[in-house]
Amino acid sequence: MIGDTALRVVEMDSQLEGFLNLLGEAERAGGRILHELTEQASSLELREMLKKVGHDEGYYASELSAHVRRLGGTPSTKTGDFVEKVRAVADFRGRLDLLNRGQRWVIRKIEENSATVRDPHLGAFLAVMADGHRVNIGALEDALKKGLA
Numbered sequence: 001m002i003g004d005t006a007l008r009v010v011e012m013d014s015q016l017e018g019f020l021n022l023l024g025e026a027e028r029a030g031g032r033i034l035h036e037l038t039e040q041a042s043s044l045e046l047r048e049m050l051k052k053v054g055h056d057e058g059y060y061a062s063e064l065s066a067h068v069r070r071l072g073g074t075p076s077t078k079t080g081d082f083v084e085k086v087r088a089v090a091d092f093r094g095r096l097d098l099l100n101r102g103q104r105w106v107i108r109k110i111e112e113n114s115a116t117v118r119d120p121h122l123g124a125f126l127a128v129m130a131d132g133h134r135v136n137i138g139a140l141e142d143a144l145k146k147g148l149a
């Protein structure tokens, strides 16, 4: 009985663990594809912007792993299939549009799940992560409006 209770304390809610690992895999995929897109950008300004967005993705991926570990779960080391999806798009502009669609998906997932997050540190992190995605989506949209590609 005591062992059972102790187990429950250290065991992370599997739904939350699955959600955070899904986000982590998506961010890892985002970081990898952004590294490729950075090299494909012809304008230096867009290149710098994509590099920064890619660093953000890497930061979110590592923070998500840290939260999973802190809450008693096992962080996923997988990379999401988003890398292949973006690579499959023939033109550079189309790849950027798909990137922003993927970033919007991340915001939607956070919004859908935020009510079930009880840990205040994780809740604050996810709110900042969603906001960071809004900023990066806007920055890319502005760059494309300016004609940078």
Ligand SMILES: [Fe+2]
Binding pocket: 026, 027, 030, 057, 102, 103, 106, 133
């Ligand atoms: Fe992302």
